Amino acid sequence: MQPRLVEVRQNILKQNDILARSLRTRFEDAGLLVVSMVSSPGAGKTTLLEATLTQLRKDGCRAAALVGDLATENDAQRLARSEAPARQITTGTVCHLDAQMIHEAIAGWSLSELDILFIENVGNLVCPASYDLGENLRLLLMSVTEGEDKPLKYPTIFNTADVAVITKTDLAAAVEFDLVAARNNIQAVRPGMTMLELSAKTGAGVPEYLESITSKLEKRVAIS
């Protein structure tokens, strides 16, 4: 059985790569920066994304979001408070987003009227690693409550991401989080990886995080 499954899966992945490549071209042609977020369930993707959308729109940046979950429309409803366009992708029992889901979810959106599109993946530190979504930048969030060892235990997804964002730093003391060990573990798995630390709750580190994203926009936005 196993060889046949591997072969079919390789074809699926190849098909995904082809579609992701065409998405990337469309995004580029529209002058759109696409940023995806991956993490464990509960690392704080939606909380950070809501703060991000609110601030970016306040600064005149045309931001939108797609959010993936197995079930519920809760996240899109939360993000709607930012007044940015937001669409939910519910995957049923599928453990990751793929390029086809992105393709379908952006139908009807005029991409050239947006500056930045965020894609929040299903909470999962394994499967999303294998699926290119056509994004320009992949953020990997890990919260201090998850422990310092996660890069060593889930190396593949760290290797597919561009930036490691350590979240919930307001809880670092309570959970005795060892930031030096965490940073060393990230660099052991992906040498040279950009690392940021923040708390969406207190706002600490959020301006630096926003700057790291907006610095990649074609048309620069001044973050207040």
Place this chain on the structure above:
Amino acid sequence: MQPRLVEVRQNILKQNDILARSLRTRFEDAGLLVVSMVSSPGAGKTTLLEATLTQLRKDGCRAAALVGDLATENDAQRLARSEAPARQITTGTVCHLDAQMIHEAIAGWSLSELDILFIENVGNLVCPASYDLGENLRLLLMSVTEGEDKPLKYPTIFNTADVAVITKTDLAAAVEFDLVAARNNIQAVRPGMTMLELSAKTGAGVPEYLESITSKLEKRVAIS
């Protein structure tokens, strides 16, 4: 492509179910209680398991453990401190344990000389839901830092589990965890599900948790 993948996957799952059934019979014949643990990465499976093994062995219960991770032998090394037999299963890029991995990992162990075997799955709230490991009891851990909405967002895995264990309750106030909402969400997804709350750090709730497991042992053990 999709229908073929679905068909192959169904065959894989069917094969897993057959093997899981034969494992369950072997466990039963040996008088062995098998308890599996699933959760997000970082919900505290290994910390709770180390405390569990240490206490059970102190009370004369012959406990052992299998721990799954994509990479590293760290967890088995941590668990070895309890002096219980512990083996690591490293899955590479595979996002879950399956019955074949359990079958191979217990090779050479004399099951009738054990009272209880714990199986810690890969940290993932999606994929492990589909794989029966032959266990008698499946514990689902969710930490207060993940938020109250996880049962609604990951309903399938809650539906395959027997007991929901809310962990890291010492952090509940710091993250403004709403226990009533969490309990309601669990019951909405799986009415009647047994729910426990504990902190492996402070020990609160741990005796009740141990009692809920040892009450299922054929030969009762008095927990001190």
